[in-house]
Amino acid sequence: MVPSYVPLSYYLLLSGFLFACGVVGFLIKRNIITIFMSIELMLNGVNLSFVAFAAHWHALAGQVFVFFVMVVAAAEAAVGLAIIIAVYRTRETLNVDQVNLLKL
Amino acid sequence: MNPNLNLWLIPVLPLAGAAINGFLGKKSSRRAVTTVALFFSGAAFAMALWVAVRFSSLTLPYQEFFAHWIRITGFSADFAFYLDQLSLVMLLVVTGVGFLIHIYSVGYMWDDLSYYRFFSYLNLFMFFMLTLVLANNYLLMFIGWEGVGLASYLLIGFWFTKDSAASAGKKAFIVNRIGDFGFLIALFLLIKHFGSLNFEQVFNSVGHLTVGTESEALLTAIGILLMVGACGKSAQIPLYIWLPDAMEGPTPVSALIHAATMVTAGVYMVARSHAIFDRAPTALAVVAVIGTLTAFFAATIGIAQTDIKKVLAYSTISQLGYMFMACGVGAFSAGIFHLMTHAFFKGLLFLGAGSVIHAVGGEQDMRKMGGLRLYAPWTFLTMTVATFAIAGFPPLAGFFSKDEILWKAFSSEHGSWVFWLIGVITAFITSFYMFRLWFLTFLGDYRGGEVVQHGASHDDHGHNGHGLPHESPMVMIVPLAVLAVLSFIGGWVGIGNRFENFLAPVFQTGTAVATSDVATESMGHLELYLTLVSIGAALLGFYLAYLLYHKRQDLPQKIADSLGRFYLAVAHKYYVDELYATLFVKPLVDGSTRILWLGVDRNIIDATVNDAGDGARQVSDEVRHMQSGNIRSYAGWIAAGSAAVIAFMIWMWTEAR
Numbered sequence: 001m002v003p004s005y006v007p008l009s010y011y012l013l014l015s016g017f018l019f020a021c022g023v024v025g026f027l028i029k030r031n032i033i034t035i036f037m038s039i040e041l042m043l044n045g046v047n048l049s050f051v052a053f054a055a056h057w058h059a060l061a062g063q064v065f066v067f068f069v070m071v072v073a074a075a076e077a078a079v080g081l082a083i084i085i086a087v088y089r090t091r092e093t094l095n096v097d098q099v100n101l102l103k104l
Numbered sequence: 105m106n107p108n109l110n111l112w113l114i115p116v117l118p119l120a121g122a123a124i125n126g127f128l129g130k131k132s133s134r135r136a137v138t139t140v141a142l143f144f145s146g147a148a149f150a151m152a153l154w155v156a157v158r159f160s161s162l163t164l165p166y167q168e169f170f171a172h173w174i175r176i177t178g179f180s181a182d183f184a185f186y187l188d189q190l191s192l193v194m195l196l197v198v199t200g201v202g203f204l205i206h207i208y209s210v211g212y213m214w215d216d217l218s219y220y221r222f223f224s225y226l227n228l229f230m231f232f233m234l235t236l237v238l239a240n241n242y243l244l245m246f247i248g249w250e251g252v253g254l255a256s257y258l259l260i261g262f263w264f265t266k267d268s269a270a271s272a273g274k275k276a277f278i279v280n281r282i283g284d285f286g287f288l289i290a291l292f293l294l295i296k297h298f299g300s301l302n303f304e305q306v307f308n309s310v311g312h313l314t315v316g317t318e319s320e321a322l323l324t325a326i327g328i329l330l331m332v333g334a335c336g337k338s339a340q341i342p343l344y345i346w347l348p349d350a351m352e353g354p355t356p357v358s359a360l361i362h363a364a365t366m367v368t369a370g371v372y373m374v375a376r377s378h379a380i381f382d383r384a385p386t387a388l389a390v391v392a393v394i395g396t397l398t399a400f401f402a403a404t405i406g407i408a409q410t411d412i413k414k415v416l417a418y419s420t421i422s423q424l425g426y427m428f429m430a431c432g433v434g435a436f437s438a439g440i441f442h443l444m445t446h447a448f449f450k451g452l453l454f455l456g457a458g459s460v461i462h463a464v465g466g467e468q469d470m471r472k473m474g475g476l477r478l479y480a481p482w483t484f485l486t487m488t489v490a491t492f493a494i495a496g497f498p499p500l501a502g503f504f505s506k507d508e509i510l511w512k513a514f515s516s517e518h519g520s521w522v523f524w525l526i527g528v529i530t531a532f533i534t535s536f537y538m539f540r541l542w543f544l545t546f547l548g549d550y551r552g553g554e555v556v557q558h559g560a561s562h563d564d565h566g567h568n569g570h571g572l573p574h575e576s577p578m579v580m581i582v583p584l585a586v587l588a589v590l591s592f593i594g595g596w597v598g599i600g601n602r603f604e605n606f607l608a609p610v611f612q613t614g615t616a617v618a619t620s621d622v623a624t625e626s627m628g629h630l631e632l633y634l635t636l637v638s639i640g641a642a643l644l645g646f647y648l649a650y651l652l653y654h655k656r657q658d659l660p661q662k663i664a665d666s667l668g669r670f671y672l673a674v675a676h677k678y679y680v681d682e683l684y685a686t687l688f689v690k691p692l693v694d695g696s697t698r699i700l701w702l703g704v705d706r707n708i709i710d711a712t713v714n715d716a717g718d719g720a721r722q723v724s725d726e727v728r729h730m731q732s733g734n735i736r737s738y739a740g741w742i743a744a745g746s747a748a749v750i751a752f753m754i755w756m757w758t759e760a761r
Contacts, residue, residue, distance in 0.1 A: 027740050096735070 011052035018045030032084055032094045036077075043073050106162050109155055111185040111238060112170045114195070117148045118230035125227065129220025138210050141223035145206045145230055149199040155187070156196060164188050164609065165304075167240055174243075178299055186240030186303060190610045193440060194237040194372055197447045201364045202230050204583040208455050209356040211580035212462065222262060222354065229255035233365055237372065242291050242301040245373070249287070249337065252366045253280045259361060260353040272349040279346040283336015287373075290329035297322060307379035320384060327380050327387025330373065331394065338370030338424045341398045345681055347421055351413040355458030358413060363420045363454050364447040371427040371443050375436040378611055382434070388518055392432025396513075396526050399425030401678075403533040407540070408664075408675040411468045412457050415541050419494065420450055422534060426509050429527060433519040435512030437607040441598055442509055445501035448594045449493040452587035456487035459580055460545055463573040464552055470541060475550040479573035482581045484546045486588035491542045493591040495535035496642040503642075504595030506531060507635050508604075514634060515627065524634070528641050535645025543653040 022042030029035050047066045054062025088094055090104060121144025129137050165188040174181045187195075206226060213222050232255055236248025253276075261273030294301055298309040313319040334340065339347035350362045361367070374381065374391060381388050402421035409415045423446050430439035461468055463480045477484040493500035496507070510531070514524035550573065575581075597603045652660050664671040673679065730741065 023743050027736055027743070100733070 008052055008056045012049055015045045015049035015052065018042075018048065021045075030095050030097055032087070032096050032099070035096065036080055036084065040073060040077070043069055106166050107158075109158070109162075109166065109168065109187070111155070111166075111168045111187060112183075114148050114151045114155075114199070115231050115234035115238060117144045117151065118227040118234065120144055122224045122227035122231060125220050126224035129224055132220065134214065134219055137220045137223055141227055142203075142206055142210070144227060145199070145203050148230060148234065149203040152195045152199040156192060159192060162187070167304075179295060179301075181241050181243040181301055183244060184240045185238040187238065188610050189607050190372070190375060190440065191237050193444060193607070195234070197444055198230070198233050198237060198365050201447050201451050201587070202233075202360060204586055205356050205360040205364075205451065205455065208359075208458070208580050208583040209354075211577045212356050212458055213354060216354075218262070222259075225255055225258045225262070226357075226360070229259065229361060229366070233369070236369055240303055242294065242303070242306070245376075246287065246291065249333075249369060249373075250284065252361070252369060253277065253284070253337070256280075256350070256357075256361050256366055259357040260350045262353055262357065266352070269352040272346075272352040276346040276350050279343050280336045283333045283343055286329040286332025286336075288333075290326045290333065293322070293326050293329070303376065310379050310383060313383070320386075323380050323384040324386045327377070327384040328390055330377055330380070331387065331391050334370030334374050334391075334428070335394065336370075337373075338367050338428070339421050340370070340394050340425065340428060341401060344398060344402065344421050345684060348414055348417040348677070351411070351417050355413065355454060355461060358417070359451045359454030359458065362417070364451040367420065367424060368427070368443045368447065371424065371431060371439055374428070374431045375440055375611075378431075378436050381431070385518065388432055388434060390432070391428050392513075392518065392523060395425045395428025395430075395432050396523050397425070398422065399429060399530045400526050400533075401425075403530045403537065404674060405677050406537040407533065408671065409537075410470055412460065412470050412473070412541060412545065413454070413468055415470075415537060416450070416453055416457055419453075419534065419538065422530060423450065423494070426506065426527070426530070429513055429523055430509040433513050433516040433523060435509065435516055435519075436611050437604040438505070438508040438512045440607060441603050442505035445493070445505040445591070445594050448587055449490040449500075449502055449591040452486060452490040452584060452591050453494065455580070455584055455587065456483050456490060459483040459576040459584065460487075462576050462580070465573075467552055470544040472552045473545045473550070474548040474552075475546070476573055477546040479550070480575045482575060482584065486581075486584040487546065488542065489588040490591050491538050493595075495538050495645060496531055496638060498639065499592075499595070501591050501593070501595035503639075504598040507638055508598060510638055511631050511634055515631075528638055531638050532641035532645045535642040536649050537645075539646050539649030540653050543649055547654055548657075 019042050022038045022040075022045060025038030025041065026035055029038065047069055050062040050066045050069070054060065054066075084094070087099060091099060093099070121140055124140050124144075125132075125137055129140075132140075165186055168185040168187075170183040170185065173183050206223070209222065209226065213219055216222060229252060232248045232251025234248070236245055236252060239245040239248060257273045257277040260276050261270050263269045264273070291301060294306055298306050300306055300309070310323065313323070335343045347362060347367065351358055353362070381391065399422045402418045402425060406415050406418035406422065409418060423442070427439040427442050427446070430436070430442060459480060460473065460476060460483060463476060463483065464473060467473065489500065493502040496503045498504075510524055510527045513519045513527050514521060552573070597606075652663075676682075730737075
């Protein structure tokens with residue numbers, strides 16, 4: 001079999017780093033778009049660990065999961081960005097701390 | 105096979121009346137309430153008469169199953185009814201006297217604001233009393249027993265805005281609880297040893313018990329405990345104190361519940377349990393002694409009372425004592441006989457007293473009455489019959505039953521001349537205080553003022569501007585007249601032992617029948633002499649009352665003065681209430697206040713609840729800072745939590761390895 005040039009642990013470390021970046025970004029940033037991007041970062045961190053495990057164990061399920069996650073992320077991006085635009089139009093701000101009312 | 109009599113209808117009819125009046129009465133007119141109340145109590149009476157007519161064609165005892173109640177392994181109790189000669193007598197007394205008193209109440213309570221409530225309670229009482237009388241097992245009897253207690257409580261406290269009435273109701277209820285406690289333990293013993301509460305099964309098992317000290321001890325215990333229950337309900341020493349206070353209730357209630365029917369439930373219960381008592385001579389002796397003492401003791405208190413209803417109350421206690429004396433010497437049928445005649449003449453006396461109170465506008469103090477024969481001739485006439493009946497003048501009802509009891513007390517194998525002697529002395533006292541009441545109320549001149557004070561009066565029922573005493577309306581007179589006729593002729597059923605022979609099948613295993621057969625010639629003469637003695641006692645009582653309260657009206661005060669402290673003690677009912685207050689009530693109240701309320705309730709129960717509440721609030725004061733509403737802080741908590749879970753799992757994994 002083809003030896004793996006990059007060990008699994010590297011992928012996992014990178015995946016954990018990406019996820020942690022996402023978490024930290026989500027927690028400290030106030031701009032709603034940055035928060036949105038942090039969520040995407042977390043999703044992709046997880047995706048990376050899925051494909052890494054899939055390659056390592058030669059199991060297809062991990063790849064399939066990633067497709068699902070991507071589809072959901074794409075749908076979420078569409079809806080989320082639409083909401084962000086709507087929020088910006090009505091409130092003229094993207095600071096989440098100021099968006100604390102469901103109904104104006 | 106017996107035809108179906110539908111006995112269950114007899115108690116259920118008054119219940120329907122109580123429900124209709126209770127739920128709809130407030131909005132209905134008095135006329136409608138009256139119709140409902142009289143219809144349902146009258147229907148019960150009609151049913152009872154119908155049963156009595158068909159009675160001779162029945163094979164006895166007639167039993168009727170109505171519904172399952174409790175069915176568990178080894179024990180069952182059903183809603184089932186039992187009819188024999190004893191319950192038939194009770195049935196007729198309760199429905200008959202009850203119906204008459206319903207009629208009377210229409211007149212007596214007409215002006216009361218809670219007219220509908222009164223009749224609803226009265227019908228409810230009838231329901232429970234009939235359940236008690238018709239039950240075929242002790243448990244159903246106990247339901248009726250407690251139910252009449254409830255009805256009694258409700259009716260004593262009928263004018264509950266008056267403090268004395270409310271506390272009299274409570275007193276009656278609480279004192280009865282003490283008796284019921286004994287009754288309940290007796291029932292538990294029955295279940296434990298016989299596995300049943302059904303009358304027939306229990307008495308069968310009792311009959312099959314092997315003779316011996318062990319079984320006798322058991323039956324004695326059960327008998328005495330049953331008697332404790334009877335002492336509560338039937339106001340015997342030491343639990344009689346509630347009955348005089350119960351006179352706070354409306355007078356028809358005193359007549360129906362506290363003279364004619366409910367208080368005789370204890371006698372009925374003891375008579376019903378005769379199979380147990382027959383085999384427990386000690387318990388029987390206890391019954392006889394308690395009855396005799398109560399009869400004498402209560403009669404002496406009756407002498408010094410000035411409230412017309414209080415005199416009658418103590419008289420009732422005393423007469424109930426006679427009934428227990430009869431049961432205690434094994435003459436159950438004599439006790440039931442006196443129960444029946446007593447229901448007639450004592451019911452009449454109370455109703456008459458109510459009519460008197462009505463006549464003088466709510467006054468109850470006999471010293472302010474007098475001369476009422478002119479103002480209320482019908483009341484006077486009927487009351488006279490009742491007074492002569494209770495005093496034991498032949499040929500009125502009371503003479504026959506009381507004489508029967510005295511004779512049995514003397515001649516029965518459980519009896520003794522001591523019982524007889526005390527009984528005769530009591531008969532003399534009875535005659536004295538009853539004629540005292542009679543002379544003070546009806547003869548002489550009217551001593552009340554022209555206008556009697558209202559509002560604060562005891563039995564106030566809305567008379568305004570009361571002038572001279574007046575006769576009661578027809579609706580009150582008719583029941584008086586009917587009861588007067590019954591008080592006159594009611595004792596004749598006992599001539600030639602007919603009543604005793606009628607009840608004989610019920611008490612067959614008893615000793616009463618055995619002793620009545622040994623009447624020889626010399627015994628016949630003896631009975632005649634003893635009868636003459638008791639008539640003499642009655643005459644003496646009459647003469648003394650005539651002397652003191654009619655001829656020489658200054659004498660009573662002089663006698664009272666010369667007796668000094670003794671008179672005071674009697675007038676204060678021997679300070680029994682005060683004694684109980686210091687012996688039982690005060691320690692109980694103090695203990696409850698200091699230990700149970702301030703100790704247990706405040707420091708333990710309240711403290712636990714309050715501390716739990718305070719603790720919860722303090723904790724949440726801290727914890728609520730977590731719920732800031734800031735989404736990113738929530739996300740932080742989630743992240744921290746996930747990290748903690750993951751760390752824990754890693755730790756577990758390393759530990760496991």
